[in-house]
Amino acid sequence: MTADDAPFVACCPDCAERTTASDPNEVVAFYRRHHAVTGHDVTWERMPSLETDLPADPDIDAVVAALDDSPVALGAVSAAASEWGWTVGDTLDAVHDRRLTGALWEPRDDHVALV
8 A cells, every 4th residue: 555545644753654554543553563663653644534523622532522433443533633733642642541540441452432
């Protein structure tokens, strides 16, 4: 798959490593591998437009609710949060924090839902 026909494209701004994907969770997997080796974060370059409006203020719970899939893929949450300028790592950290407070749960790997 080339970057021209991939719906999801992300890259590392530090070393210009880039990935293309047909599924948003493939970008999350790329981030985890890349971050484990380099310590770098990953930013979104392209993703399909959202069918819904997101709040102006960053709110992970609102993103999960707005995406209207239950459970929602972490990659989709991250792609949506990139509209606030968040990296993949920023989003995963926020999701982790919300899971620890009991607001979100992970019914299956790399998918979250509101409690």
